[in-house]
Structures are given as structure tokens and as C-alpha cells.
Amino acid sequence: MLDALSAPALPPVLRREDYRAPEWTVPETDLDFALDPSATRVRARLSVRRSGAHDAPLRLDGAGQVPLAVSVDGVAINDWRLEGETLVIPLSGDAHVVETEVEIAPDRNTQLMGLYASGGNLCTQCEAEGFRRITYFPDRPDVLSTYRVRMTADAARFPVLLANGDPVARGENGDGTHWAEWHDPFPKPSYLFALVAGKLAVNRSSFTTRSGREVELGIYVRAADLPRTEHAMHALKLSMAWDERVYGREYDLDVFNIVAVDDFNFGAMENKGLNIFNSRYILADPDTATDYDYDAIAAVVAHEYFHNWSGNRVTCRDWFQLSLKEGFTVYRDQGFSADQGSAAVKRIEDVRGLRAAQFPEDAGPLAHPIRPESYIEISNFYTATIYNKGAEVIRMMATILGPEAFRAGSDLYFDRFDGTAATCEDFVACMEEASGADLTQFRRWYSQAGTPRVSASLEHHAGSGRATLNLGQKVPDTPGQTGKAPQVLPLKVRLFGSETGRPLSEEQLVLLSEPSMSVTFETVTERPVVSLNRGFSAPVVIESDRTAADLAFLARTDDDPFARYEAMQQLMLDTLIAATVEGRADHDAVVAAVADTLDGATSGELDAAFVAEAVLLPSEAFVGDQLALVDPDAVFRAREGLRRDLGRRLEARWRQAYDTGAGEPYSYTPEAKGARRLRNVALGYLAASGAADAAQVAWRQFERADNMTDRQGALTTLVNGVSDEREAALDVFYNRYADNGLVLDKWFQTQALSSRDDTAALVAALAQHPDFTLANPNRARALVGAFGVNQRAFHTEGGAGYRWLADQLLALDALNPQTAAKLLPPLGRWRRFAPPRAALMRAELERIAGTPGISKDLFEQVSKSLE
Numbered sequence: 001m002l003d004a005l006s007a008p009a010l011p012p013v014l015r016r017e018d019y020r021a022p023e024w025t026v027p028e029t030d031l032d033f034a035l036d037p038s039a040t041r042v043r044a045r046l047s048v049r050r051s052g053a054h055d056a057p058l059r060l061d062g063a064g065q066v067p068l069a070v071s072v073d074g075v076a077i078n079d080w081r082l083e084g085e086t087l088v089i090p091l092s093g094d095a096h097v098v099e100t101e102v103e104i105a106p107d108r109n110t111q112l113m114g115l116y117a118s119g120g121n122l123c124t125q126c127e128a129e130g131f132r133r134i135t136y137f138p139d140r141p142d143v144l145s146t147y148r149v150r151m152t153a154d155a156a157r158f159p160v161l162l163a164n165g166d167p168v169a170r171g172e173n174g175d176g177t178h179w180a181e182w183h184d185p186f187p188k189p190s191y192l193f194a195l196v197a198g199k200l201a202v203n204r205s206s207f208t209t210r211s212g213r214e215v216e217l218g219i220y221v222r223a224a225d226l227p228r229t230e231h232a233m234h235a236l237k238l239s240m241a242w243d244e245r246v247y248g249r250e251y252d253l254d255v256f257n258i259v260a261v262d263d264f265n266f267g268a269m270e271n272k273g274l275n276i277f278n279s280r281y282i283l284a285d286p287d288t289a290t291d292y293d294y295d296a297i298a299a300v301v302a303h304e305y306f307h308n309w310s311g312n313r314v315t316c317r318d319w320f321q322l323s324l325k326e327g328f329t330v331y332r333d334q335g336f337s338a339d340q341g342s343a344a345v346k347r348i349e350d351v352r353g354l355r356a357a358q359f360p361e362d363a364g365p366l367a368h369p370i371r372p373e374s375y376i377e378i379s380n381f382y383t384a385t386i387y388n389k390g391a392e393v394i395r396m397m398a399t400i401l402g403p404e405a406f407r408a409g410s411d412l413y414f415d416r417f418d419g420t421a422a423t424c425e426d427f428v429a430c431m432e433e434a435s436g437a438d439l440t441q442f443r444r445w446y447s448q449a450g451t452p453r454v455s456a457s458l459e460h461h462a463g464s465g466r467a468t469l470n471l472g473q474k475v476p477d478t479p480g481q482t483g484k485a486p487q488v489l490p491l492k493v494r495l496f497g498s499e500t501g502r503p504l505s506e507e508q509l510v511l512l513s514e515p516s517m518s519v520t521f522e523t524v525t526e527r528p529v530v531s532l533n534r535g536f537s538a539p540v541v542i543e544s545d546r547t548a549a550d551l552a553f554l555a556r557t558d559d560d561p562f563a564r565y566e567a568m569q570q571l572m573l574d575t576l577i578a579a580t581v582e583g584r585a586d587h588d589a590v591v592a593a594v595a596d597t598l599d600g601a602t603s604g605e606l607d608a609a610f611v612a613e614a615v616l617l618p619s620e621a622f623v624g625d626q627l628a629l630v631d632p633d634a635v636f637r638a639r640e641g642l643r644r645d646l647g648r649r650l651e652a653r654w655r656q657a658y659d660t661g662a663g664e665p666y667s668y669t670p671e672a673k674g675a676r677r678l679r680n681v682a683l684g685y686l687a688a689s690g691a692a693d694a695a696q697v698a699w700r701q702f703e704r705a706d707n708m709t710d711r712q713g714a715l716t717t718l719v720n721g722v723s724d725e726r727e728a729a730l731d732v733f734y735n736r737y738a739d740n741g742l743v744l745d746k747w748f749q750t751q752a753l754s755s756r757d758d759t760a761a762l763v764a765a766l767a768q769h770p771d772f773t774l775a776n777p778n779r780a781r782a783l784v785g786a787f788g789v790n791q792r793a794f795h796t797e798g799g800a801g802y803r804w805l806a807d808q809l810l811a812l813d814a815l816n817p818q819t820a821a822k823l824l825p826p827l828g829r830w831r832r833f834a835p836p837r838a839a840l841m842r843a844e845l846e847r848i849a850g851t852p853g854i855s856k857d858l859f860e861q862v863s864k865s866l867e
């Protein structure tokens with residue numbers, strides 16, 4: 001029997017329906033920091049106001065500290081009390097000034113939430129609930145306050161002192177310390193608070209907004225990294241101009257600062273006027289950053305900048321509305337990136353990302369709607385569902401309403417809710433009001449989890465020239481949600497003639513809103529093939545009756561590049577599933593389609609970046625996701641078999657693709673990026689073919705590369721194999737970049753993603769490497785995170801990978817619960833595997849769940865995974 005007295009209380013579940021408006025507001029906040037890594041004093045002066053008729057006391061959230069002093073209207077009081085970590089202060093009137101003082105220790109803050117130390121500097125991270133670790137405050141996004149911040153610190157150790165808003169004044173104290181004061185005129189929730197103190201160099205520039213405001217831009221990094229900030233600065237200016245042009249949104253302060261830190265739980269943070277970034281999303285030069293890194297930097301810089309409107313000027317009422325700012329802002333940054341290069345390739349990359357991260361989440365134990373109904377720890381809800389599916393939902397609204405009405409809805413939303421904390425419902429209502437559309441049923445995208453499945457079959461009557469497309473939809477059950485209602489699925493469709501290759505219809509937007517429907521096409525004069533869900537207009541799974549020949553036909557002829565890519569993927573996927581299930585498959589159709597596509601690159605009909613995406617096989621994980629139960633070894637064998645066959649049968653073409661553009665000096669243009677991508681894909685296929693010279697070709701590329709894309713591409717190929725070149729390349733790479741943490745992350749990650757048989761053992765050994773540490777989230781993700789998504793290695797027979805991951809998660813949880821919890825999902829997928837794997841995975845989950853003292857972050861993930 002469980003002893004009720006000693007059993008630890010389960011962490012409480014918070015529910016969306018329990019939302020209540022705040023009882024007290026805080027119009028103004030004055031903060032005074034005496035900064036010191038081991039003992040920082042924080043004095044807070046809050047003007048508080050009673051909201052509505054009630055006699056409830058003021059309740060201020062806190063975490064990890066105790067009040068050293070509390071006063072009301074200038075008089076010290078002692079009738080305050082602590083309820084758990086909440087500071088409760090009885091107040092008699094309707095408006096008071098409440099002051100508190102606390103002491104915190106940033107250098108012992110390993111969670112990286114609140115005020116913490118990174119690389120000798122001090123910085124903050126407050127979203128979602130980190131501000132309460134700095135001072136007592138109603139730490140909820142619907143309490144908006146204007147902040148005045150004063151910082152005092154040792155002038156030699158912390159010469160730079162930054163906070164939100166505009167700088168007001170600064171000075172020396174004559175005792176070796178100095179101070180600075182900042183003021184942010186825009187009311188904001190506490191999660192957008194930020195300060196930075198440290199020894200930092202700055203890349204300064206400026207931007208003039210369309211109404212003529214001069215904005216001073218600064219990117220702060222350690223001095224040695226200054227030359228690596230140009231790309232981010234350029235991306236920032238492009239973002240500022242893009243948001244004016246595309247959304248009519250202008251920047252609103254005189255300064256916009258970015259600070260890069262090495263220790264960061266997420267990618268970056270949109271603190272008002274003072275964005276704080278994981279350094280991996282700022283620092284780039286050709287020698288240390290890949291093309292992928294460059295693109296990610298531009299996307300994240302844009303994302304955080306765009307939050308200034310979608311997130312900061314209009315924020316979220318409560319954390320259940322997180323997708324209001326995140327889904328919309330991801331949609332906005334995707335649009336920005338699409339406008340910088342090839343929109344089709346960008347869409348392909350985004351859909352690949354959605355399928356890699358969000359579809360499995362939606363199909364597993366952690367599935368949740370983009371507006372969740374409940375949570376234990378909000379940090380666990382910064383998910384691919386909230387972000388990426390959230391962006392897809394916004395995209396569908398834009399598709400349904402059309403660009404003008406969508407923009408009008410966006411303008412109305414920003415206008416009406418500026419300076420307030422809004423809800424997802426507010427956003428949808430603005431879209432309805434501006435367009436006249438009825439989005440009642442569309443709203444189910446906000447409340448139902450799960451990836452809808454669409455069935456499609458096409459009938460053609462040659463005599464009447466009529467074709468009928470029969471569509472059906474089903475929204476699968478997810479934990480806590482069964483028997484779901486149909487959703488509105490905007491499907492772009494077009495028919496092509498299988499004989500002439502000509503389009504037989506215009507592109508049409510079909511709104512599938514019933515469980516099933518039929519669409520009729522007239523004057524269909526030859527056997528049609530349907531191009532479906534073009535541009536991935538709805539984030540669904542399509543199950544169609546198209547044959548391998550139909551798919552190969554579309555891969556060759558479709559005029560929508562995304563649909564072309566998609567047809568090829570489906571063809572590959574069907575082939576890989578057959579091979580996995582039956583042990584062998586006919587590769588001919590895939591080989592022919594890949595050959596055609598490569599010829600399209602040679603002839604110049606297709607651009608290299610597109611071809612490189614189109615000829616890549618679906619990942620092992622994605623193939624596994626299609627199966628009733630995943631057999632990781634069978635999937636691996638099937639995929640390697642197809643890779644080998646493609647490599648061998650098209651060897652001449654791969655060599656030709658590889659030689660095209662070889663020796664061109666590095667430049668960062670869409671064309672040069674595409675050429676590098678295709679060359680590296682070709683190198684991978686050459687190696688897969690077993691060509692005798694593959695390791696030498698890769699080594700030559702590794703040695704001669706004048707950029708990281710080619711160097712890492714070669715390293716990846718070598719690391720997948722067994723050769724002297726492999727060992728040499730790993731050594732050279734390590735020694736060359738021993739002092740660059742971001743590049744060492746690549747060194748760890750490349751090995752953790754290796755397709756070698758012994759990867760699980762090699763990864764376990766790497767965890768003992770002197771440069772490995774769980775304390776740095778990037779490093780932890782590079783090894784532990786990458787291993788978790790390496791399907792075959794993680795599922796190595798016997799369960800050693802599961803045990804190792806669980807050990808790492810428990811160790812990491814003690815330091816940094818947020819980051820630990822994020823790395824759990826690979827273990828949680830146990831239901832997708834046959835015994836003995838399922839049982840071994842479950843046993844590790846149970847071991848984690850049974851470990852006393854685990855964080856509520858990890859508890860929520862593990863308990864939901866076991867349910």
C-alpha cells in the first residue's frame with residue numbers, strides 16, 4: 001500500500017477552462033539589480049492596482065528565493081505569508097506600491113531559466129515562467145507592465161549592461177562599479193523581460209524605418225566572434241524591411257539589440273528590444289557554418305524580430321494560447337525565407353520538418369491540439385505541434401481567404417489588440433470579420449489533435465469525358481480524444497492527362513469539410529492522373545489509389561514543384577514499405593524517376609537545390625511511421641538496399657552531378673548553395689554504391705573544402721563508413737575546431753547520426769569524451785538528441801540504447817529539466833515497436849518515472865508516455 005502521507009504529491013494539472021482574469025494588475029515595475037554572479041540583489045517596486053470588486057490579497061509568484069524584505073507604500077510589513085512559493089500580501093486599498101527584495105545566485109542556475117551565467121556573462125531567460133526566479137511578480141502573460149530597470153555591476157567584469165527598451169542613463173560609482181538605467185515604454189508581460197551584463201563586443205549598424213525612425217542595431221558577442229555576426233545583421237535588416245512591406249509592421253523603439261550566448265535552452269528569445277539568442281543562430285562564417293546554418297540563422301533572426309508585433313505588441317492571454325504567437329510567427333518567418341530564395345525548396349524543407357517532428361508527435365502519447373486543454377509544465381508545450389502545425393493552420397486560413405483578406409485580417413488583429421493579451425479565438429474572429437468567411441468549423445483545427453487522413457480515388461468515364469474524384473477524411477483518435485468531427489481541409493488539386501502530360505483542369509481549391517465528398521471534372525479527354533494537396537495545402541496524410549506509374553508520371557510532369565517532389569517521395573515510400581515488409585522490392589520505377597530528375601538538373605530545366613531534395617530518400621523514421629509496427633533493422637536494410645541500387649545503377653550520373661560546379665570558390669548565393677547540396681547528396685549516393693574510390697573522393701573534398709558545408713558533407717559520408725580516411729577526418733576536424741564549441745557540436749552530432757552498426761557503442765564512448773557535457777544544451781542535444789533520432793542505432797537489439805538514453809535523461813534532469821524533458825519522446829514511442837523492444841523501452845520509462853525527485857517537466861512527459 002502506498003503511504004498517503006509520504007507519497008509525493010503529483011504536480012497539479014492546469015486547465016484552459018480555469019482561466020480567470022488577474023485580480024491585481026501592475027501598471028508599472030521598477031527593478032534594481034546589484035549584479036553579482038554568486039549573489040545578486042533584486043529590489044522590485046511594483047505599482048499594483050485592484051482589478052474588479054474583490055477582497056483577495058495580492059499574490060506574487062516566486063521560485064527558488066525567499067523574500068528578504070517586503071514593504072507596502074514605503075512601510076515595511078510582516079503580515080505577508082508564503083503559500084508554497086507564492087508570496088501573499090494582504091492589501092486594504094485599490095492601489096499600492098509594493099516593494100520586495102530577494103537574493104539569487106545566477107552562477108548556480110543550471111536550469112538556464114531566470115538570471116543565469118553563461119561564459120562569464122550574466123543573462124536572463126524568462127519565457128515562460130522564468131521571471132518568478134528573479135523576483136516576486138504575477139508571472140502570467142496577461143499582466144502587462146512598463147519597466148524601468150537599473151543595474152549596478154563591477155565595471156571591469158561587466159562593462160556592458162543591457163535591458164529592454166531604450167537606454168536612459170549610465171554612470172560610474174567610483175568604487176569600481178558602474179550602473180545603467182533602461183526604460184521600456186511598451187507595456188509587456190514579465191516573460192519578455194531581459195537583461196544582459198558582461199564583456200561583449202558589438203557589431204553596430206542602423207536601419208531607417210519607412211516612417212523615418214532611425215533604429216540603432218547592435219549584435220553583442222564575445223570579441224573573437226565579432227567577424228561572425230555579419231550574416232545575422234544582414235538578415236535582421238532584411239527582416240525589418242520585409243515586415244514593413246508584407247505585413248505593414250514597423251519597428252517601434254530607437255534601439256534593437258541582439259545578444260548571443262552559448263548556453264540556451266531553445267533557439268532564441270524575443271525579449272522586447274533585447275533578443276537573446278543561442279549563439280548557434282547568430283554566429284556564421286563560411287569556415288564554421290553550413291548553408292543549413294546560414295538559412296537557419298536568417299530564419300530565427302526573422303522569427304524573433306517578427307515577434308515584436310506577433311507576440312510582443314500583441315501578446316498571449318495565457319499559455320494555452322501559445323500558438324497564437326508561435327504559429328503565426330513561424331508562418332511569417334517561413335514566408336520571409338521563401339522570399340529570399342526558392343519558395344518551392346523552402347516549402348519542401350518545411351514539410352520534411354513537419355513530417356519528421358510533428359506528425360510523430362501527433363500520432364504518439366504526447367499528441368495535443370495546437371491550443372492545448374491542459375498541461376502540467378508549460379515548457380513541455382514548446383512543441384512542433386504548437387509551432388509548426390500552428391503555422392500550417394495559419395497557412396490554411398491564408399489559403400482559404402486569399403492574400404488580400406488574410407492581410408486585412410492581420411491588420412485588424414494588430415490594430416484591435418495592440419497593447420493587449422489576446423487569444424487564438426481573437427485571431428480567428430479578426431480573420432472572419434475582415435473576410436466575411438465563416439470559420440466556425442475551421443476552428444476544429446484548434447481543438448482536435450491528430451493528423452487527418454485523406455483517402456482519394458479517381459474514376460474516369462472515357463465516354464462522357466467525366467472524371468470523379470472521391471475524397472474521404474478521418475481524424476484519428478489521440479490520447480483523451482476519440483470520435484472526432486470532420487475538419488475543413490483545403491486541398492489544391494489539378495488533373496493531368498497521362499498520355500499527353502497536359503493539364504486537364506485548372507488548379508482548384510477543394511474544401512473537404514465532410515467525412516466524404518466527390519468532385520466532378522468535365523471534358524476529361526484522356527486518362528487523368530490527379531495531383532493532390534499541391535503545395536501541401538493541408539497538413540494531412542494522403543492515401544490515394546495512384547499507381548507507381550502515376551506517381552512517376554507526376555514526378556516528371558507536374559507543374560507544381562512541390563507536387564513533383566511529393567510524387568517522387570510517395571513513389572520512394574511505397575517502394576521502401578514494400579521492401580521492408582516483403583524483404584525485397586522492385587526498384588525500377590524509383591531508379592528511372594531519379595534518373596529523370598538528375599537529367600533535369602543537367603539540362604538546366606530543374607535547379608540543383610530542388611533536384612537535391614527530390615532525389616533524397618524518405619528518412620528511416622518516416623518509413624517506420626507508415627508501418628503498423630516498426631522493424632528498425634528491416635527499414636534500414638530496405639533503405640540501404642535502395643540507396644545502394646540507386647548509387648550503382650546511376651553511378652555515372654552521380655559522378656556527373658558531383659563534378660558539376662566542383663572547384664568553384666565559395667559564395668553564398670542560392671545557385672551556389674544548390675550546387676553544394678546536390679554535390680553532397682551525390683557523394684552520399686556514390687558512397688552508398690560501394691564505389692571503391694568513395695572514401696578517397698570524400699577525403700579529397702574534406703581536405704580541399706573552403707567552406708563548412710562541403711567539409712561536413714564529406715565528414716558525414718566518411719563517418720557512415722569504415723576507412724582510414726574516416727579516422728583521419730575526425731581527428732583533423734576535431735583539432736582544427738577544438739576551440740569552437742558550435743563546430744564541436746557538429747563533430748559529436750555527425751557521429752551520433754552515423755549509420756554504422758556500432759553507433760550505439762561509439763555514442764556511449766563519446767559521452768566520456770572530455771569535451772562532452774550535459775550542462776550545455778547544444779552539446780547535450782548534439783549527442784543525446786541526435787542519437788535518439790537515429791532510428792536503427794537507438795533501437796539496437798538488447799536495449800542498450802534505451803538504457804543509455806534513460807541514464808542521460810536522469811543525469812540531465814538534475815541540471816536542466818526543460819532540456820531533459822525535450823529529449824524523452826524517442827523512448828515514449830514504445831507502442832510503435834514489437835516486443836522485446838516495446839517492453840525494454842517501457843521498462844526504462846518506468847525506471848525514470850520511479851526515480852525520486854524527478855522534475856515535473858520530465859514527470860509529465862514520462863507519465864503521459866506510459867499511459
Ligand code: PHE
Nearest residue numbers: 127128266267268269270382
Ligand atoms: N519564444 C521563443 C521563440 O519561439 C522560444 C523560447 C521559448 C525561447 C522558451 C526560450 C524559452 O522565439
Ligand code: ZN
Nearest residue numbers: 303307326329
Ligand atoms: Zn517564437
